[in-house]
Amino acid sequence: MNNVRWLPSIPVTRWLSDEEQRLWRLWITVTADLQHRIQQDLEASGLTEADYEILAHLSEAPGDSLRMTDLARQTLFQKSRLTYRVAHLETLGLVSRQPCEGDARGVLAVLTKAGRRTIEKAAPSHVETVRDALIDHLRPGTRRALIADFEAMLETRSQKVHGAHHH
Amino acid sequence: MNNVRWLPSIPVTRWLSDEEQRLWRLWITVTADLQHRIQQDLEASGLTEADYEILAHLSEAPGDSLRMTDLARQTLFQKSRLTYRVAHLETLGLVSRQPCEGDARGVLAVLTKAGRRTIEKAAPSHVETVRDALIDHLRPGTRRALIADFEAMLETRSQKVHGAHHH
């Protein structure tokens, strides 16, 4: 697998070129600004970014519900974080917890009617924020190039992970 | 300034197209993964992402030092967050606080020798992580396109902010 292992192993740091440096700084700025504006926008609905993500995933799930583990996978949250956030959403009346049919260990997080109203009310301005802070500023060519590079990147990654399993 | 203000103001939500949606999901995934791997990598040096940023900015500043306010501006941190993080770095012996010449209100954060050793030790693998989780996966054309779009975006933004000042 490691086809250069017989070459002298000199740990040379490949520092960023001026252009790469510039891109990295811009990336940091744009990302920070994007996140900040998303948070600002969601304040009007009394939601955090994490809360919005949870509600969004539930609203797209069949039966407006998901098991905690599946929801954790989709949102990329840790289990404990999800537990705390869902508990919070429950106090707001936006989500309810229900026992899981056929598996007494499981817990189903279900979007309530108030939860659906909330996410549907918050969504338009959230999308507008994402557009205004990112998407609308990327030209069609940039979008296509990014999608291609990102997908190739994730493809490489999943192959690496898969490859690591049978060493 | 608002050249469409005489048009009927129908608040139509411009939902994301399939391609835009795909890009946005990829962006979220890539960004989350990038951040996660940066954190993982810095653990070896006992630093958080925030700590690294602070040390990095200090190491590039003249005299290895910056006033708290300036450091906050550069890192995009809030003042109180910076106070807590610098206090922590001080307990680690990586930064020291010194009174500010000529302005008794100011506090100078100064990189110590241990601080410089730490950042110089952490930097190579940090850069490698940034490359491996992002930069190296963007083709030259994608990089140029991104830089152009990002810069145009920030330019637009600063004009808007500037314009808002003399309403």
Added chain:
DNA sequence: AAAGATTGATCAATCAATCTTC
């Protein structure tokens, strides 16, 4: 024992005061 989920303790981030110096 492994999977699903929660809890307690700890650390980090945020917001609204507060304090000092300009």
Added chain:
DNA sequence: GAAGATTGATTGATCAATCTTT
């Protein structure tokens, strides 16, 4: 009073147990 910086209180995130069911 405004700028520079810190503090206290609160909320959020994380990690290592813990508990139950499979």
